[in-house]
Structure formats: C-alpha cells, structure tokens
Amino acid sequence: MPSLDLLATFLEIYRAGSLSAAAQRLGVTQPAVTGQLARLEEQIGERLFVRSRQGVAPTPRAAALATRVSLHLDGLRDVLGSTETEPALRGTVRIGGAAEAMTVRVLPALAPLTARGLYLHVTLGLAQDLLAELAEGRLDLVVSAVRPTHPAVLAVPLVDEEFLLVGAPATAHTVDADRLRTAPADALAALPLVAYAEDLPIVRRYWRSEFGQRPANPVALVVPDLRAVLAAIEAGAGVSVLPHYLVEPALAAGSVVQLHTPEVAPLNTLYLATRRGAPANPATTVVRDRLIEAAAQWGGL
Known part of the structure; x- marks a missing residue:
C-alpha cells in the first residue's frame, strides 16, 4: 500500500502539472519528487504521468487515483493543522x-x-x-x-493551447504516408470528421492554417464537448483536432495517434x-x- 508521503507528492504533481512546480510547493528538490513518483509508479505497477516540454500530463489511472485520494489527503491536512498562514476568504x-x-x-x-x-x-x-x-x-x-x-x-x-490532428490507429493505417507528406489535405479528405459544432470551428481553423483550405471531408458526428469528441475518435468514428492537454493521455495509451505533424504547432x-x-x-x-x-x-x- 503506498505511503501517505508518496500519495501527497503524487497529488501535488497532479495539481501543479509539472515536477518542478510540485517540488517548489513541497519545499524539496525536483530529484526527490521524481524519486517519489518512481516509487509510487513501481508500487502501483502503472505509469501515472506522461512527460513533455510543457510539464506532465496525467494518465487515466492518475486521474482516477487523484479523485480517490484528494479529499482524504486534504482532510488529513485540515485535521493535523496546516502550516500555511493564508487568510480566510469570504464571498x-x-x-x-x-x-x-x-x-x-x-x-x-x-x-x-x-x-x-x-x-x-x-x-x-x-x-x-x-x-x-x-x-x-x-x-x-x-x-x-x-x-x-x-x-x-x-x-x-x-x-x-496547442492543437493536434488525431485519429484511432486503425484510421491512421488507411492514410497513404507518401501522399500525406506531399498533399496532406487530399490524403485526409476521405476520413470522416468528428466535430465540436456544425460549423467545424476548431477543425476549420486547423485546415486553413496548415493546408490553406476548408476541410472537404464528410462529417460523421457533432457533439459539443471535446471529451466526447475524443471518445468518439477512440471508438473509430473519425478524426478531429483537439487540444494537447486533453489528448495527451490517449496518445500515451495508444488509443489515438497524431495524423499530421506541422512545422509549427497551431496555437x-x-x-x-x-x-x-x-x-x-x-x-x-x-x-x-x-x-x-x-x-x-x-x-x-
């Protein structure tokens, strides 16, 4: 069973979004935080965060663990007494x-x-x-x-926000790699889109920015929640453009792949x-x- 110290360090990493920020909050060195995270992942037997240049992104297991332990750890801090002297807030x-x-x-x-x-x-x-x-x-x-x-x-x-064009691995296998390099919009044109809204706001911006044209693809599904868009992509409904922070755990798990890599990431x-x-x-x-x-x-x- 993981110790409270390991779980407390994990929760700070989850909330801060980076190892260095968590170390600063805890008043310890970054190598100490890295070591505690490694021990926790070893005990659990699963990776909890995906590292990138932006920091760390939680895996689905990490999100579930944070939900389970956060209230209990915060409650223990209240019972044991906090060393913080921040004033009370009203309103x-x-x-x-x-x-x-x-x-x-x-x-x-x-x-x-x-x-x-x-x-x-x-x-x-x-x-x-x-x-x-x-x-x-x-x-x-x-x-x-x-x-x-x-x-x-x-x-x-x-x-x-950084945006990525993603699809399920099986969908990616249908795209001709050579054509994707030379004529990406044409290579992707047969793939159905999963969109946030009828006017394809995020997808349309990506197509114009990267391919210089509006998407000509058929639209398979419209749902006004990007988390639902991701779920539909993972299930094979089509492809879409999603923010990096939202899609990174799915990329790490291999349930989606990046279909197109621009020279400069759309922001x-x-x-x-x-x-x-x-x-x-x-x-x-x-x-x-x-x-x-x-x-x-x-x-x-």
Whole structure:
C-alpha cells in the first residue's frame, strides 16, 4: 500500500502539472519528487504521468487515483493543522469557461481556495455567451478561448493551447504516408470528421492554417464537448483536432495517434477576462492571481 508521503507528492504533481512546480510547493528538490513518483509508479505497477516540454500530463489511472485520494489527503491536512498562514476568504466568485479546460486545469487549481472559505459558482459554456454574461455583471471572471472585444471587458493572456490532428490507429493505417507528406489535405479528405459544432470551428481553423483550405471531408458526428469528441475518435468514428492537454493521455495509451505533424504547432490563446470598472472584490482578486500563477506552471495546454 503506498505511503501517505508518496500519495501527497503524487497529488501535488497532479495539481501543479509539472515536477518542478510540485517540488517548489513541497519545499524539496525536483530529484526527490521524481524519486517519489518512481516509487509510487513501481508500487502501483502503472505509469501515472506522461512527460513533455510543457510539464506532465496525467494518465487515466492518475486521474482516477487523484479523485480517490484528494479529499482524504486534504482532510488529513485540515485535521493535523496546516502550516500555511493564508487568510480566510469570504464571498462568492462566479467564474465561467469551457467545460474541458475548466475540468482538467482551472478547477483543480482553484479547488484549494474553497478550504479557505471561498464559494465558487461555475458556469460552463461557449466563450461568447460567457463574455456577454461577464459584461452584464452576471459573472466575475471568464476563461475565454476567444479574445474579448466588448468595451466593458478587460482581458489578459492566460495560456496557449496547442492543437493536434488525431485519429484511432486503425484510421491512421488507411492514410497513404507518401501522399500525406506531399498533399496532406487530399490524403485526409476521405476520413470522416468528428466535430465540436456544425460549423467545424476548431477543425476549420486547423485546415486553413496548415493546408490553406476548408476541410472537404464528410462529417460523421457533432457533439459539443471535446471529451466526447475524443471518445468518439477512440471508438473509430473519425478524426478531429483537439487540444494537447486533453489528448495527451490517449496518445500515451495508444488509443489515438497524431495524423499530421506541422512545422509549427497551431496555437490558440486562452484569456482571463474580468469586467472593466467592477468594484474591487478581494476574493475575485485572489482567484485571478491564483489562475495566473497556475497557468505559469502549466507552461502550455
């Protein structure tokens, strides 16, 4: 059975998104964190994180383990007494964002603030809808995949998303490798698309950026959740373009493969938006600062 120290180190890595950030939070060296992770993976008998230049991405087993142990470890910290001297927080912060980034990155970064008394009210949805609610005062913060243009909204860049064109291994085997190098859009044209929306927003941007044209592919499935898009791809429904942070565990597991490797990875900036001229709210400021700090550790999505 893994020790509490190993599980606590694992949880810090999971929440921080990198070994160096976890080491800084724990006040130990990075080699010490690496060694503890290696011992835990040896005891469990399975890899828990996939390393990349952006940091580490959890495998499905790691996500399941974090769900099981986080509440218990956090509860033990409360019982034993925390050495932190952070002040209590009062009030509600209303934050909005896309379901996928909020689930995988934003909410894990903000969850510790609830132990200080903060109440978070989360709205999931499309960026333009959420920004409209922010401008009208119904939200305090929005993590937006589009650059806000409303005069009442002030935004700062938070982190860049990297996008990959992926499909199931069986689908990839149907693509002619030589043709993919010389005429990629033609080589991929027969593959059905799995899309986030009817107008193919993410796929269309990738095709225009990398191939200089709109996709001519048939559309097999449309579902407004990128996690569902990934599940459909793994099941063989077609191909799609997904953010790196979301698809990396599936790549590591071999359930999907990258179909096309551009010279420069397509990026999209996520913005952290607030309402211009809104009354100062200490809790909102703490949430905003925590997200900016966490995003610096993510290194990219």
